Amino acid sequence: MNNSNKYVRMFSNCIPVLGRDKSVIYDLQRKQMFNIPNDLYNFIQLFEEHTISEIFELCGKDNEQVVEEYFQFLTNKELTFLIDKDELELFPKLSMKWTSPAKISNAIIEISETTYPFLDKILKCLTALGCEYLYIKICIPKSYNVIKDIVGKLTTSSIFSVVFEAKFNKEERITDYEQLIVENKRIETIFLLSEEQLKTSSSKILITSPKKFVNKKEYFFKINISLFTESQKYNTYFNKKIFINKEGGIFNAPETEEVFGNITKITFKDLEAIIDSEQFQKYWRVNKDVINECKDCELRYMCVDNRLPKKSKEGSYFFTSKCEMRVLN
Numbered sequence: 001m002n003n004s005n006k007y008v009r010m011f012s013n014c015i016p017v018l019g020r021d022k023s024v025i026y027d028l029q030r031k032q033m034f035n036i037p038n039d040l041y042n043f044i045q046l047f048e049e050h051t052i053s054e055i056f057e058l059c060g061k062d063n064e065q066v067v068e069e070y071f072q073f074l075t076n077k078e079l080t081f082l083i084d085k086d087e088l089e090l091f092p093k094l095s096m097k098w099t100s101p102a103k104i105s106n107a108i109i110e111i112s113e114t115t116y117p118f119l120d121k122i123l124k125c126l127t128a129l130g131c132e133y134l135y136i137k138i139c140i141p142k143s144y145n146v147i148k149d150i151v152g153k154l155t156t157s158s159i160f161s162v163v164f165e166a167k168f169n170k171e172e173r174i175t176d177y178e179q180l181i182v183e184n185k186r187i188e189t190i191f192l193l194s195e196e197q198l199k200t201s202s203s204k205i206l207i208t209s210p211k212k213f214v215n216k217k218e219y220f221f222k223i224n225i226s227l228f229t230e231s232q233k234y235n236t237y238f239n240k241k242i243f244i245n246k247e248g249g250i251f252n253a254p255e256t257e258e259v260f261g262n263i264t265k266i267t268f269k270d271l272e273a274i275i276d277s278e279q280f281q282k283y284w285r286v287n288k289d290v291i292n293e294c295k296d297c298e299l300r301y302m303c304v305d306n307r308l309p310k311k312s313k314e315g316s317y318f319f320t321s322k323c324e325m326r327v328l329n
């Protein structure tokens with residue numbers, strides 16, 4: 001059958017994003033990406049208004065082979081399909097609208113002698129705020145016992161997923177951590193910091209030396225619909241985040257300087273007022289499209305970079321350090 005009068009459409013969950021040097025197709029459903037040259041990105045833009053035969057004509061005889069290769073690539077990777085003109089309206093683009101009922105969606109808490117006694121209060125507050133993702137850094141001894149206790153407390157909370165960061169103590173056994181993970185589906189990952197070379201059979205336990213741990217940047221890229229749509233308008237690291245440090249101090253994130261009160265001293269109402277304030281939400285809308293270094297980076301809608309953006313006099317944002325993550329890709 002001759003397809004020359006048909007239109008090509010990308011599957012709505014497959015979205016090309018233009019970068020400065022190269023582009024990427026985000027496959028939001030299969031959670032994967034395809035690196036493509038910018039020429040192919042521009043080629044895809046022709047699909048909007050032109051049939052296959054028109055595209056061949058527009059690209060010229062000299063480029064016939066390239067056009068064929070591009071079509072072949074997109075078909076082989078299952079990124080496109082063909083439709084007739086009268087079907088065009090049946091395939092709208094994916095909505096970029098992002099909403100969240102939660103006031104706080106993710107929290108980072110440092111568990112210390114000061115904050116541990118207030119953990120029930122903290123979890124109650126986070127549940128009332130709709131928080132689903134938790135990162136807990138254990139700063140006191142007996143990591144295993146503390147993690148076990150915390151996981152027990154989470155059974156009645158709204159927390160959907162929890163990541164722990166803890167020092168591995170010599171008297172502990174890796175098998176106990178493994179068992180804890182088997183019994184608790186909420187545990188997403190346990191980062192165990194140890195100078196010793198340890199082995200585990202669990203893919204959810206990541207053993208690393210404290211020095212190496214800060215370099216584990218590959219965890220900062222995620223491809224999914226929620227992150228992609230959120231990042232169109234919001235900073236996916238700072239948005240709806242709260243950080244409670246060892247002393248109980250309340251911050252937007254570990255990277256932000258302003259302290260907004262102390263969790264050991266305030267009521268839930270006070271906390272809600274803090275979170276609703278413009279000052280607390282200062283970085284929430286600073287998405288990658290307004291940050292000089294990131295606005296032409298093809299990874300900007302999958303990147304959860306945690307550097308603090310600074311505002312220039314002209315109103316754009318910049319970083320004072322260089323991006324180390326782009327090279328990892």
Ligand code: SF4
Nearest residue numbers: 294297300303305323
């Ligand atoms: S932080 Fe780096 S990888 Fe992320 S969007 Fe910016 S330039 Fe790209």
